[in-house]
Structure formats: structure tokens, C-alpha cells
Amino acid sequence: MNPRMLPEINEALCTGCGECVSVCVPHALALTAGKAVMARPDLCAYGGSCEPICPVGAIQLPYQVLFDPHPAVSERGRA
Amino acid sequence: MSRAPLALLRRVPYFAGLPDAILTALSAVAIERSYRRGEMIFLEGEPCAGLYVVAAGEIKIFKLSPQGREQILHRLGVGGTFNDVAVLDGGPNPASAGAVSDASCLVIVRSDMRRLAETHPQLAWALIESIAHRARILVGMVEDLALRPVKARLAKLLLAEAVQAAASQDAGDDAIDRSQMVTQADMAARLGTVREMVGRALRELSEDGLIAMDRHRIVIQDREGLVAVAEGS
Numbered sequence: 673m674n675p676r677m678l679p680e681i682n683e684a685l686c687t688g689c690g691e692c693v694s695v696c697v698p699h700a701l702a703l704t705a706g707k708a709v710m711a712r713p714d715l716c717a718y719g720g721s722c723e724p725i726c727p728v729g730a731i732q733l734p735y736q737v738l739f740d741p742h743p744a745v746s747e748r749g750r751a
Numbered sequence: 752m753s754r755a756p757l758a759l760l761r762r763v764p765y766f767a768g769l770p771d772a773i774l775t776a777l778s779a780v781a782i783e784r785s786y787r788r789g790e791m792i793f794l795e796g797e798p799c800a801g802l803y804v805v806a807a808g809e810i811k812i813f814k815l816s817p818q819g820r821e822q823i824l825h826r827l828g829v830g831g832t833f834n835d836v837a838v839l840d841g842g843p844n845p846a847s848a849g850a851v852s853d854a855s856c857l858v859i860v861r862s863d864m865r866r867l868a869e870t871h872p873q874l875a876w877a878l879i880e881s882i883a884h885r886a887r888i889l890v891g892m893v894e895d896l897a898l899r900p901v902k903a904r905l906a907k908l909l910l911a912e913a914v915q916a917a918a919s920q921d922a923g924d925d926a927i928d929r930s931q932m933v934t935q936a937d938m939a940a941r942l943g944t945v946r947e948m949v950g951r952a953l954r955e956l957s958e959d960g961l962i963a964m965d966r967h968r969i970v971i972q973d974r975e976g977l978v979a980v981a982e983g984s
């Protein structure tokens with residue numbers, strides 16, 4: 673349905689230091705031609721460790737904010 | 752009545768590793784004072800009364816609110832110390848102290864502490880470590896205080912975003928639209944803070960069960976709870 677969301681890498685900012693690659697647990701990120709790239713998008717778990725480690729803010733995770741579509745049964749309301 | 756001064760001083764965490772010779776020197780200058788239950792030991796703002804080590808009984812450290820209400824900061828038992836900062840900087844007592852039960856304390860006045868620290872570098876180092884430890888705790892407290900308003904504003908932002916998303920969904924627009932997504936950097940810019948603070952606030956909100964981070968979704972699980980945080984309660 674929805675295209676799989678992935679972290680966004682700003683190539684212009686990326687210095688190719690490799691910090692994000694080294695903290696990416698599922699090894700979805702790699703360095704190619706001196707820039708971080710999402711080499712294995714299928715592996716990305718959107719864990720978010722890449723974002724805080726990047727010294728220049730070149731990698732960011734966009735989020736969609738929404739109310740719980742399936743609230744717990746214990747909650748009142750919703751006929 | 753109270754324990755031998757040497758054994759007592761060894762119970763003070765930052766004195767524990769000091770050689771007996773230094774502890775003996777400290778206990779030689781320590782003055783023992785006794786208090787009845789409910790008696791004041793010293794008042795906040797008065798000139799530095801020295802370092803206190805509880806030798807017997809229980810002590811409370813407290814501040815008085817502008818309304819005169821007593822706010823207890825901590826209670827201390829045998830081996831606990833208080834006024835550690837004032838003895839080093841010579842400033843006024845930072846809080847008041849009173850005896851909760853019949854109690855006694857060993858008091859080391861600033862001039863003695865200073866003289867001993869000058870002759871025993873190990874004592875000076877122990878004092879430095881104790882202050883560094885305290886500073887570390889304080890930094891943590893300051894961070895918590897600084898985070899509170901960020902959490903409230905973030906809660907408000909998340910609610911507004913979710914309301915907007917719900918509105919566009921009602922309009923029949925089901926696909927995710929990148930323009931309707933926010934990064935932590937976006938949120939930080941909108942809240943006038945830094946990304947690190949947003950990250951910490953998100954983590955706390957999710958630890959509190961108000962939101963859930965689910966891949967690229969921030970799902971509001973407890974709307975009322977989040978409203979309460981947004982309203983600063």
C-alpha cells in the first residue's frame with residue numbers, strides 16, 4: 673500500500689564519515705562514493721540510531737503523526 | 752551514645768577510602784553536638800556552620816516555601832553528611848537542618864577542613880570527587896527540568912499534527928504525503944529547541960505509554976494523557 677518510508681539522506685550535507693553506517697544494526701546503510709546511501713532499504717528497521725550520530729544532520733527520519741486507529745478496548749467511546 | 756568518630760567517618764562515602772591517619776586528624780577536630788527531637792540545627796542563609804556528619808538519630812534538610820510551608824529535601828541517618836557544599840565554598844547554609852529524632856552530629860568547621868585538606872592532598876581529592884559527583888547529579892536534575900517544557904510543547908505539536916492528519920484522512924486522502932510528515936529536526940525548529948531534546952522527549956512520552964513509535968509512525972495511544980502533558984500537568 674504505502675511506499676516504504678526510509679531515512680532521508682541529504683547528500684549535499686553528508687561528509688561520508690561513516691558514523692551512521694557503523695551504528696546501523698541491520699546494515700541497511702553503506703558508504704558509496706564517499707556518501708552514505710540506503711544500500712539495503714529492505715533491511716531498514718527505522719530504528720533511528722543513524723540520526724543522532726550524524727555530526728552534520730545529514731540523515732533524518734520523517735514521521736507521520738496519527739491517533740491510534742485501533743484504540744484499546746478498555747477505552748471508552750467509539751460506537 | 753554515638754559511634755566512635757573514626758568508624759563513623761569511614762561510613763561517609765567520600766571519606767571511606769582515606770587512610771586512618773587522615774580520619775584520625777578529622778575526628779580530632781570534629782566537634783560533637785546533640786539535639787533533641789524537633790530541634791533546629793541551623794537555618795538556611797546563615798553563615799556556613801561547617802560539615803555535619805550524622806552520628807545518631809535522624810536529620811531532615813528542608814527549605815521553607817514563601818508561604819512558610821516546609822519542604823523536606825532529604826532525610827539523613829547515621830553516616831549521612833550535610834552542608835558539604837557550604838563547608839567548601841564558605842557561603843551560607845543552602846538549606847535548613849533539623850533533628851527528626853533525638854540526634855547527634857559531628858561537626859567539622861570550614862577552617863579545620865581547609866587546613867587538613869591543605870596538609871593531606873588525599874583528603875582534598877576526596878572532597879573534589881564528592882563535589883564532582885554532586886555536580887553530575889545536579890546536571891541530571893537540570894536536564895530533567897529543562898525537558899519538562901519541551902515535553903509539553905512537543906505533546907501539543909503531536910496533537911496538532913494528528914488532528915491535521917485525521918482531517919486529511921477524512922477528506923479521503925489515504926496515501927502518506929511527505930509534506931505532512933515531520934522529522935525530529937523539524938519538530939525541534941518549531942519548538943525552538945534542539946533535536947536531542949526532541950529525541951529525549953519522544954522517548955519519555957513513549958516510555959510513559961502516551962505515544963508509540965512504530966517505524967515511520969508516531970501513534971498517539973493516550974490522547975487524554977498527552978493533552979494533560981501539553982497542559983503542563
Ligand code: SF4
Pocket residue numbers: 681685686687688689690691692693707708725726727728729730731
Ligand atoms: S553520519 Fe552523516 S555525514 Fe556521516 S556518513 Fe552518515 S549521513 Fe554522512
